[in-house]
Amino acid sequence: MMMAMCATERRRPHAHFTRWLLMAGCVLASSLQIHAQGETPPRNDVVAGELLIERPTLISLGFEWRIEGDANGNATTIVRFRKAGDVQWRDYLPLYRIGLGLKIQNSMIGRGAYYEIPDALAGSIMDLEPGTEYEVRLELRDPDGVSGEAVRSLRLKTRSEPVVPATPVEVRHVYPPDHKGDKEKPVFENIMHAVNGYPPICDTYQTIHPFAAKPGTVIKMHAGVHTYDNNLYWKDGKPQFSYWLHGTITLVASGTAEQPIYIVPAGDGEVILDGAGAHNLFNVRSADYLHFEGLTIRNTDIAFFGGFQGERGGGCKGLTVRNCWIENVVYGVLAQDGRSEDFTLTDNVILGRNPADRLGHFGSTTAGYAVNLSGQGHAVAHNYAANFWDGINVFTSALADPKYGQQARAIDFYNNDIHNCSDQFIEADGGFANIRMLRNRCFNCPSQPLSIQPVHAGPVYWIRNIVWNAGGGKMTMKNNNGAQVLLFLHNTSSTHMKMPPNNGQKPEQGTWIIQNNLSIGPAGDFPLLEYCEGAAGPNHVISHNAYNKAAENAPCLINKKNVGNLAALREKTGYEAGSLFVDGYDVFAHAPEPPHTKRNAPLVFPDDVDLSLKPGAAPVDTGAIIAGINDGFTGKAPDIGALELGWPLPVYGPRGGFYLERLKNLRQGHNTP
Template sequence: MPSFSLDVDAVSGGKNPYAVPTFECVGVYYKSPDCGECKLHYRKQESGKWRQGLSLVYDPRNGEYRGSLVGLEPDTPYVIRLECGDRREELVTRTRSELFPVGKTTYLDDGSTDKIIHITESGTDDAYHLVTPREGAKTTIDVRNTQDYTAVIDADYVILRGVELKNAAIHGILVKKGRHDIVIEDCRITFWGRSGGPRTFGNVGGSDSAIYAERGAGNLVIQRNLIEHPRGASNDWETGHPSGPQGISLINSSGGNIIRYNEIRSTEDHGYNDAIGGAENFSAEGSPNRDSDIYSNIIRNVWDDAIESEGANMNVRIWGNYIDLTFQFVATASTYKGPLYIFRNIWHRSRRTHRNPIGGSMIKTGGRYEFRGGRRYIFHNTALQPSGALNVIGNRAVPNCVTRNNVFDCPGRFVSSRLVTPPSDFDYDFYSGMDKGIPQEEHGVSLRWNQGGFVESYSLEFYPSPTVTVTKWGKIPIEFAGKEKIITDPVVTVPNPIIDAGAVIPGFNDDYAGKAPDLGAFELGRPPLRFGRRAGGTVWAPWELR
């Protein structure tokens, strides 16, 4: 098995084990010979109550255990305990604060201007440089296609807040190579980019992005932005691989990125190639690379991948996103290092072309050359029908993958029948299709319900309904008013099989209600997931108020 090198000291400070926190998660790393299962426990530093997390994954290629804690509180110290064989290690870490201390503030002029924002003055880790309109003012940067960008960030420890950015010739916001600790929040970015379209016909406007981060940029917080209506348009699959605008692109990021509470949308005739993506897919870096979170976003109108998380995927967490009108929902080819966690997402409509409503896959997998082999975890996701995905993974083989407690409602294939190494572990999933492939799903649920088993909602809530209807095939005796009649292929009501049908996953569903966790993203009796710009609280941007 090929090995890979990792500059541990650059991130760990020479410590072993070490932790890399975000707002709500912590990536844990432990360099060690293989000593069997490495159990993970954690507690708040001021609390004596230990909680169990999902055990770390051992990677023999570089002799390291890796894994994540999720569902933590921001700006909170935690004690982490590792137990592996006769070894015990403890470390203390603190999740990142959602509040960024401001040093210098640069106020932007009220009104509309064609002068781009060019930020070259850095702040520090305890005094960020804030660039924003004055209170009560509205700033619109409209370059009318005369400038490549509406904003360029060539500095570190910077906050760009509350600006409307329009009509950039290429990218809305450009983050320069190697820049770090940048917050882009509460902005509206629209009408950027070149025409796009199939590269087969000579178009060169692919990947023009609302936010584009050059190679090595990292520790980016991109939150509560409205990204809509690129000027260009991606082609669909009828004319070859889609090529066109993107919402957010990270090029071989250094990691540490948080992309949350954004809304990325357009129209079908001005759709995206990928909504969140970047490069290089088959590499030891990629987008978002490592120690990164993508959550609570609303994503629509995409012709390839709604979220393209490809490259290292080392302690990358993707959860709580609502995705609609895409071809593939989450792309993970490759996942070189892992682990990658994909959990509690909602996957709605999928289509291949404007004229062909047959959908794509929920998850794209694959690898190339040595860039393969990392662990994927896929937990508690909900795929909706009708007009949803055709396949779960489809004809691709997927090594080193664990699925639990998902609702995979689709007519097509689960995964390839080809044996792979290391093998995958599929169980406790709902699957309604015709061909499982390799998964046996000893505790899985197989049912073809007539209507999706979810309560109707206008608030993007998808709780399991108490009952579902199914067709009972054949001539079936049915009792009506005390008399028995024979009915051909009647529709009958049965208890919803996804309720209390899941497995307990330490750290991911400890707060379940009922006898066992429900399958899918929403747990009956627990608060709903929230998506989009208001998911983290009500914030009004200047461009919304005037």
């Protein structure tokens, strides 16, 4: 078998496609004004500029290397890395070209406010180990010549997983208000008292106090239901220690990156923090490095609020929420300020208010997201999220222009288990660069399941995600405002590969790498695939995908124009080399065709489906080799789809926690835990 082309290579377009591009280029050239005498023409060689290193996450490093020149857009960056102390270097995906004169809306709703993407090469190294030092070597290359410092050698470290210390700086105890019996000392009235240093009494919310918790303090929450009557001001001649009137726990004392302030169970039973209908339970927008772990949080609109965009004092840093059960909420974590940094949101169960027994509910309660955030350096991983409008999102209206301090970049969503959303499972909307979605499992959604409207520049990475029973089977990606650099690799879906129109970027301005995807959409009156404006570009690699044989004669669309079936598209563009048709759902170990139905329909549960490939199925050993993405494949070539035959299955959702038996019930289709 001929080995497939690596995605890092730039292939020569098909002859017909080349003529198409030449004709388009002639039209473009005729519309340009001739340079005035003495004016410096665009230069094709590249000049190395500033290298921007993004905030690391637990598993990723991100880069943006500014350049000058390279008017023809053929510069690239070779990426190699190794763990510090290792001998062998590993090859990885390159950095990708952004800029090239592309002007985009400053935000999705910022009509008329344009921002020009700077000339640079951007990209990530992913799936690294937390808290580990790496050596990275970046080499700038251009066939037209390179000047400046063309090779950069770096020593960088990923963020470490937050861990509650065995020996705290201080311990403070909080008991539920109805607790009877002895109490460990020092004891505090409630969380605000323990963290801020002063108890909220009636309408006195003193948040600045000398007795505030110091960095490294552990707040031990004792078993029971911690709830308060938010309308109770005075009782039996005494002022009440409650969150009077609004029910919000406003925290302002901060830890540090090395020593957060920890709010954790004391170990004597389940700790339930009941919001009693409060709009917002935890307001953490003015507190940095708070660590919440092992708690049950319920009955509030917003469990954790990190601030709206641009608020004075907004944008908290280092928020950790781990191993928590969060239920009956509109938002699990809402943090829309781009000054937010380094969140760790892992191993939580987050349950919204939409009905848990039907698909895509619409109505007065339909709202909210499990996670919605902006900023940089975030890791959102191994969560179970269900019954929301959207699952896990970047903030759609994050701004492109860095002068406002409201960019969203260097964000990881991985190994999340997302179920029953009314709109999208995951939105990268609003991201600027290095937005990374890896190994997420997504079941049941009536709308377009994934979204990039817009990712301002890119890259945006979608790698080894699963989408099942979504979009009526018609569409995988909502792409109305596009991404300049898109990588869509090794995904499995029960939908067709449809990515409708984007922001109209010129073909030569974009880079799309779409390979090794298993798209088993239904037979019917749907396009097999649709690529949008800008798709017919020389930098794109679209190959080695697999489609449902039942849709073999379905049309393929580019720029909304029907170019015929897959064979006709391949002949015209050279795309889809190595792509094939497979026997539908029979390629899987056990996966009956989902109903592809719309709203208020029965759900499909992950425990009833096994999307592993059958040995000998057509997608096995027929994929493209992609450096750093499918290293260690088990056969003659990588498999097409999210799950490589012979590899251990990914862990989707929480890896542990006090609630695992409850979660098992939910995953098996029981509506209550």
